Amino acid sequence: MPPETMLSQGVSVSKVITKEELCLFEQVAPACGIIIFGASGDLTHRKLLPSLFALAQENLLPKQFYILGLARSPMSDSDFQAKVLDSLGQAATAAARQDFVRHCGYLAGEYQDSKTYEGLRQRLGGLDGIYETSGRHLFYLSTPPSLYETIAAQLGQSGFADSRNPEAWIRIVIEKPFGSSLATAEQLNLSLHRVFREKQIYRIDHYLGKETVQNILMFRFANAIYEPVWNNHYIDQVQITAAESAGVEHRAGYYEQAGALRDMFQNHLFQLLSLIAMEPPASLAADAVRDEKSKVLASLSFPKGCDWQDGVVRGQYAAGAVDDEVVPGYRQEPGVKPISTIETYAALKLEIDNWRWHGVPFYLRSGKRMPARTTDIRVVFKHVPTSIFQPLLADQISPNILHFRIQPDEGIALRFEAKHPGPKLCMSSVTMHFDYEDAFGIRPPEAYARLFHDVMVGDQTLFSRQDWLSHSWRFLDPILECWAKEKEAGLAFYPAGSWGPAEADDLLQKDGRQWLTT
Ligand code: BG6
Numbered sequence: 046m047p048p049e050t051m052l053s054q055g056v057s058v059s060k061v062i063t064k065e066e067l068c069l070f071e072q073v074a075p076a077c078g079i080i081i082f083g084a085s086g087d088l089t090h091r092k093l094l095p096s097l098f099a100l101a102q103e104n105l106l107p108k109q110f111y112i113l114g115l116a117r118s119p120m121s122d123s124d125f126q127a128k129v130l131d132s133l134g135q136a137a138t139a140a141a142r143q144d145f146v147r148h149c150g151y152l153a154g155e156y157q158d159s160k161t162y163e164g165l166r167q168r169l170g171g172l173d174g175i176y177e178t179s180g181r182h183l184f185y186l187s188t189p190p191s192l193y194e195t196i197a198a199q200l201g202q203s204g205f206a207d208s209r210n211p212e213a214w215i216r217i218v219i220e221k222p223f224g225s226s227l228a229t230a231e232q233l234n235l236s237l238h239r240v241f242r243e244k245q246i247y248r249i250d251h252y253l254g255k256e257t258v259q260n261i262l263m264f265r266f267a268n269a270i271y272e273p274v275w276n277n278h279y280i281d282q283v284q285i286t287a288a289e290s291a292g293v294e295h296r297a298g299y300y301e302q303a304g305a306l307r308d309m310f311q312n313h314l315f316q317l318l319s320l321i322a323m324e325p326p327a328s329l330a331a332d333a334v335r336d337e338k339s340k341v342l343a344s345l346s347f348p349k350g351c352d353w354q355d356g357v358v359r360g361q362y363a364a365g366a367v368d369d370e371v372v373p374g375y376r377q378e379p380g381v382k383p384i385s386t387i388e389t390y391a392a393l394k395l396e397i398d399n400w401r402w403h404g405v406p407f408y409l410r411s412g413k414r415m416p417a418r419t420t421d422i423r424v425v426f427k428h429v430p431t432s433i434f435q436p437l438l439a440d441q442i443s444p445n446i447l448h449f450r451i452q453p454d455e456g457i458a459l460r461f462e463a464k465h466p467g468p469k470l471c472m473s474s475v476t477m478h479f480d481y482e483d484a485f486g487i488r489p490p491e492a493y494a495r496l497f498h499d500v501m502v503g504d505q506t507l508f509s510r511q512d513w514l515s516h517s518w519r520f521l522d523p524i525l526e527c528w529a530k531e532k533e534a535g536l537a538f539y540p541a542g543s544w545g546p547a548e549a550d551d552l553l554q555k556d557g558r559q560w561l562t563t
Contacts, residue, residue: 074501076109076178077214078169082196083187084114084125084151088220092251093187094132096493098145102137105498109176113168114151115161125151156188157195162203180213183500186220193219194236201240216500218247221312222303223509226525227518234511243511247500252313253507254492256481257451261320261422262334264449264457271447272325274426276401281444283407284423284561285317288415290367292541293389297380305391306521309411312509315342315517317451318407321422322397331505335513342516346396351527352535353548356394359528360549361387362414365541372414372541386532389413390539392549393524394556406556410549414541420451423561434470443474446561455489456480 079097081089100106114125126146133142152168154161173180184200186193197217200206206215217237224230237246252258265271274280287309293300300308319338326333348355363374375381375389390412397407426445432438446460457479465471481489499507528535537546544562553559 072498072502073105074107074110074498075181075212076107076176077181077183077501078172078176078178079110079112079183079185079497080115080165080169081112081185081187082115082156082192083189085116085118085120085128086187088187089114090128090132092491092493093185093497094129095134095136096491096497098133098136098142099491099494100498101145102141103494106501109178110148111172111176111178112149113165113172114149115154115165116151117153117155119153120151122150125149156192157199159199159203162199162205165205166203180208180210180215182213182215183218184216185218190220190222190233193233197237197240206240206245214245214503215241216245216247216503217241218249218500220249222307223248223312223514224518225302225307227515227522230514230518234514244505247505248509248511248514249496250312250316250507250509251492251496252316252451254494254496255451256489256495257449257455258317258320259495259507260457261317261449262329265321266325277403277405279426280405280424281427282405282425282556282558283321284425285314285321285407285409285421286560286562287314287317287411287420288417288544289411289413290415290418290542292362292372292414293375293378293381295379297378300389301381301385301387304387305389305411305413306525310391310393310409311514311517311521314409314411316509317422318342318395318409319513321424322402322407324401329506331508332510334506335510339510339513339516340399341397342513342520344397344399344402345516345520346398347520347523348393351524351531353537353552354555356552357524358390358392358410358537358546358549358552359388359535360390360392360412360537360539360546361385362389362412362541363538365414365539365543367414367416367542374538374541375414384533386528386536388528388536390415390545390549392545392552394552406558408553408558408560410545410560412539412545415544416542418453422449422451423447424449425561434472437472442472448476454480455482 081093083089097106097112126149129146129149130142133145136142150168150172152164154164169182182205186196188196208215224233265275319341322341323337324340326337348357351357361375364377365372376383376385392408392410395407395409424447428440428444429442430439432442434442442462443460448458448460450456450458459477460474462472463475465473496507537548539546544560550560
């Protein structure tokens, strides 16, 4: 028996525990203060406050905690508390909501003004005394990314990044985008590292907080039957789709600078890819997992160019219809340049050049204004080597497909061939389903709740590490540069409500394959 078993980052138990005990094992975060920069924004209202409340309801927030919102808009504590109440909607009971709101306060200030941080020091001094936090502070930057470096520098200059108290911890959480290229991502990293150590930096990707995404690790490494076939001997191809029926909505200001590759691939899709393709980690410790994920991106082969024949497709939605509703094209959306060449759709054919995956294509696609909102991963196995069911040939027998439904209808399905009942030799494809809601009787919780909790207990497993980010940008930079040069040439338009441009279909047809959508 090992003298100590690592449960997760920083937590070890000195005996072997049962599956049931493991499940009961909950880490309640220690008393701390949560300081949200950008507290008057949409993300705080829609996701952060409801997630913190959900944690409080699960008894996963410490009894002693406070939330201090910080933003430019002038607001009193009670104005902010009213906004918090509004964010919570009808969740739990009125008494529980009131109790939560009592822990919330507000400070108005300009992010680049040192006076704001003077004010912050005074507020935190008082609150830390009341809530006995021992100086444990979680700074959540829910501001435009252009402010990250300024805020980090100000926090450093004002002495908020370190503490002499051995019980204190100070952590900073930032949201994507983490730069817009390798150079800008590394610049941002450098600025953060001038003030904080890597152990203090939590780069959030909300996809990693989704239950179905976390389950990929358990599915792959807590079941013995998949690992032996998880390689180029048995797998023919992998498809990853993140489709949205919504358009750019009110986010043109951001999206016009980003586009699908930066918005969805650099982070969410590459995280899914890393989890599906990584080697078994040495343990569940954050760096063991992140080492393996990094290696996946480090092994990507670079495309030769940025054309669909090179495995790179770029599209933009034109006017069309989604759910029977006529919708405008991207260029007609409010705030979008009428000659914008930003991609609202991208597809990539990726090759991971290592022993496990050499020769297996990974097809990734993501787009706005597609027929449905769906994110999934399909692992398509090879055909049987030969058919004993003559005259049916081996390639007429449908291959097995393992289908991870990330959202909606969260679950996993396995397609296999079965015999029709009766004396004739009739074969059909059937599917075995596992559905989260049916199996566990609950809907998967909000991703941000899990991620907040991990920050408070100091577990970085589900957060992006800088070397992983650098690999992702190193891969995407040449494509983005090529697109910037090509402008409209090579940009394929697709009608809103369709599955993307014809070039994306050509990409797979060239390989004798097709996108799997049903
Ligand atoms: C965000 C992107 O990170 O993810 C959005 O900026 C996108 O453009 C969203 O709509 C998708 O997230 P989800 O959880 O709805 O799949």
